[in-house]
Amino acid sequence: MRNIFALWKKELSLFFVSPIAYVVLTIFLLLTGFFFRSIVVRVVEFSIQEMIQAQQFGGPPPARDYAQDVLRAFFGVLSTMILFLMPMLTMGVFADEKRRGTIELLLTSPVTHWQIILGKFLASVTFYMVMLLPTGVYALFAYRYSEPKFMWRPVLSGYLGILLLGTVLISIGIFISSLTENQIIAAVTTFAVFIILWVIDFAAQGTGVISEAMQYLSVLNHYDDFAKGVIDTKSLVFYGSLILLGLFLTSTSVESLRWRE
Amino acid sequence: MIQVEHLTKRYGNTLAINDVTFDVKKGEILGFLGPNGAGKTTTMRILSGFIPATDGKARVSGYDVFEQPLEVKRRIGYLPENPPLYQELSVDSFLTFVAQIRGVKSEQISDRLEAVKEQCGLEDMGSRLIKYLSKGYRQRVALAQALIHDPDVLILDEPTVGLDPKQIIEVRELIKRLAGEHTIILSSHILPEVSMTCQRVVIINNGRVVATDTPENLKTTLAGSNQVQIEFRGDMDGVRRALASLGHLKSVRPESTSANAAVLRVEVEPGFDERADMARAVVQSGADLLELKTTGPSLEDIFLKLTTEESGIEA
Numbered sequence: 048m049r050n051i052f053a054l055w056k057k058e059l060s061l062f063f064v065s066p067i068a069y070v071v072l073t074i075f076l077l078l079t080g081f082f083f084r085s086i087v088v089r090v091v092e093f094s095i096q097e098m099i100q101a102q103q104f105g106g107p108p109p110a111r112d113y114a115q116d117v118l119r120a121f122f123g124v125l126s127t128m129i130l131f132l133m134p135m136l137t138m139g140v141f142a143d144e145k146r147r148g149t150i151e152l153l154l155t156s157p158v159t160h161w162q163i164i165l166g167k168f169l170a171s172v173t174f175y176m177v178m179l180l181p182t183g184v185y186a187l188f189a190y191r192y193s194e195p196k197f198m199w200r201p202v203l204s205g206y207l208g209i210l211l212l213g214t215v216l217i218s219i220g221i222f223i224s225s226l227t228e229n230q231i232i233a234a235v236t237t238f239a240v241f242i243i244l245w246v247i248d249f250a251a252q253g254t255g256v257i258s259e260a261m262q263y264l265s266v267l268n269h270y271d272d273f274a275k276g277v278i279d280t281k282s283l284v285f286y287g288s289l290i291l292l293g294l295f296l297t298s299t300s301v302e303s304l305r306w307r308e
Numbered sequence: 309m310i311q312v313e314h315l316t317k318r319y320g321n322t323l324a325i326n327d328v329t330f331d332v333k334k335g336e337i338l339g340f341l342g343p344n345g346a347g348k349t350t351t352m353r354i355l356s357g358f359i360p361a362t363d364g365k366a367r368v369s370g371y372d373v374f375e376q377p378l379e380v381k382r383r384i385g386y387l388p389e390n391p392p393l394y395q396e397l398s399v400d401s402f403l404t405f406v407a408q409i410r411g412v413k414s415e416q417i418s419d420r421l422e423a424v425k426e427q428c429g430l431e432d433m434g435s436r437l438i439k440y441l442s443k444g445y446r447q448r449v450a451l452a453q454a455l456i457h458d459p460d461v462l463i464l465d466e467p468t469v470g471l472d473p474k475q476i477i478e479v480r481e482l483i484k485r486l487a488g489e490h491t492i493i494l495s496s497h498i499l500p501e502v503s504m505t506c507q508r509v510v511i512i513n514n515g516r517v518v519a520t521d522t523p524e525n526l527k528t529t530l531a532g533s534n535q536v537q538i539e540f541r542g543d544m545d546g547v548r549r550a551l552a553s554l555g556h557l558k559s560v561r562p563e564s565t566s567a568n569a570a571v572l573r574v575e576v577e578p579g580f581d582e583r584a585d586m587a588r589a590v591v592q593s594g595a596d597l598l599e600l601k602t603t604g605p606s607l608e609d610i611f612l613k614l615t616t617e618e619s620g621i622e623a
């Protein structure tokens with residue numbers, strides 16, 4: 048436990064002095080801010096149109112939860128964005144350690160592979176949470192100006208979803224990083240894998256056995272449930288198993304690293 | 309303290325080390341001497357638990373390196389060939405991190421930090437980022453991380469590489485002071501470095517141990533000779549008389565005689581190549597020359613590949 052904590056702390060302090068991490072953080076916040084604004088503008092325009100139409104035809108104004116629309120669209124944007132940004136956060140996790148030769152320091156210290164992997168994994172998740180935190184401001188903003196006030200449940204489950212989705216990507220990204228000592232190769236490969244995950248989501252549209260299977264395999268499809276406010280055990284299990292799979296693959300890779308060296 | 313038995317490491321088809329056997333007693337400084345590519349780093353990486361051996365056994369403080377790696381790692385301070393440093397951390401935060409993963413108790417960490425910084429001459433560098441240190445100071449930080457948990461055994465892979473002459477002398481003095489309480493293996497391809505700091509030397513070449521001795525004895529052997537083996541058919545006494553007329557031969561000993569061939573072993577003074585003259589002498593004495601060869605790479609050949617002189621450093 049103490050070892051994991053020490054490794055976590057070191058990893059996190061490296062994140063906070065790494066220019067790449069700051070670039071990722073800045074891009075993320077700028078883009079989410081930009082998209083949040085344009086989503087709000089679009090939904091507001093749309094709601095005004097609906098209102099005008101309702102007045103023209105003399106009916107009651109439509110009972111729509113516009114704040115909820117904003118948040119759902121916003122969670123969709125978040126998920127796409129982390130698909131693009133996460134490879135940059137995870138690319139160095141092991142690759143950099145090999146390039147510097149510090150992997151030799153870690154593997155000759157009295158710590159186990161699992162402690163090393165968990166320390167690194169938890170540090171990445173922590174940094175990711177720090178990244179997500181400021182976006183909470185947007186939810187507060189939407190809450191402040193929406194009338195009637197919306198329910199917090201879909202917001203919280205949406206955040207749970209984005210956290211789990213991101214953690215899955217981290218676990219896959221760390222595994223790929225452990226396969227090479229070249230950060231760029233790690234980033235490109237991770238990105239390619241994430242794109243495949245994205246494509247699976249497209250293949251999942253439609254009906255039939257294949258698209259049903261694809262629907263289950265699609266990381267984004269499960270995420271959509273969370274954004275709707277549905278916390279499905281099936282989705283929790285799905286994400287949980289993907290995270291564990293990534294960690295186990297990393298462990299195998301770190302073990303075999305010693306044999307390849 | 310350290311026992312290495314028949315250690316072998318294979319990378320694909322290359323044998324990095326082959327049947328390496330030696331041991332180190334408690335409190336001793338053992339020099340691991342060999343030219344580039346001899347297998348020094350490979351052996352040290354196996355001892356420190358970084359890579360597994362293909363074959364053989366290694367024990368540190370009675371613990372098997374392969375069976376009980378954590379016990380061994382707790383007792384070893386390892387300085388890898390390339391200093392393993394996180395450039396973006398300060399000296400203090402780096403050493404604190406290493407102290408934590410090496411199991412130093414929290415309340416002792418600051419004491420240990422002060423102690424190793426003093427030992428390695430890093431007193432004023434604590435808050436500096438490692439990336440702003442000069443190469444020599446980085447090497448000191450790397451040495452400090454090996455010492456931080458006060459290990460019984462130190463494994464130092466070329467600890468003086470990249471230092472200036474003054475720093476080299478300081479590091480050697482430090483290593484000498486550490487002996488006694490610590491058992492040390494130190495690798496080098498510099499002959500004077502090893503003879504100055506070590507009590508015993510293992511010479512390794514092409515993955516094999518070719519000699520294990522004290523530095524003094526090795527110097528005597530080095531002053532020795534190279535040997536030539538001559539196989540011929542004919543009159544032994546005639547051939548020996550013919551050889552005796554040549555210069556630069558230290559001794560001529562019959563190795564074996566049988567009905568149709570005899571073998572002589574000739575010791576030649578170092579630095580001379582008398583093979584052509586010897587061949588002529590044998591043939592002129594009337595014998596048939598069957599074979600004339602130098603026997604294996606002599607210690608001297610290996611020493612020639614080592615760095616035997618250092619400029620600007622007096623012992």
Ligand SMILES: Nc1ncnc2c1ncn2[C@@H]1O[C@H](COP(=O)(O)OP(=O)(O)OP(=O)(O)O)[C@@H](O)[C@H]1O
Binds near residue numbers: 349389497
């Ligand atoms: N990862 C590896 N893969 C393949 N061959 C290797 C590997 N590491 C070392 N070798 C080979 O093993 C042999 C011994 O290398 P090693 O690094 O142990 O030598 P060394 O004595 O430390 O040399 P130097 O003085 O240059 O540091 C060399 O022939 C080297 O090419």
Ligand SMILES: [Mg+2]
Binds near residue numbers: 348349350389465
């Ligand atoms: Mg080496």
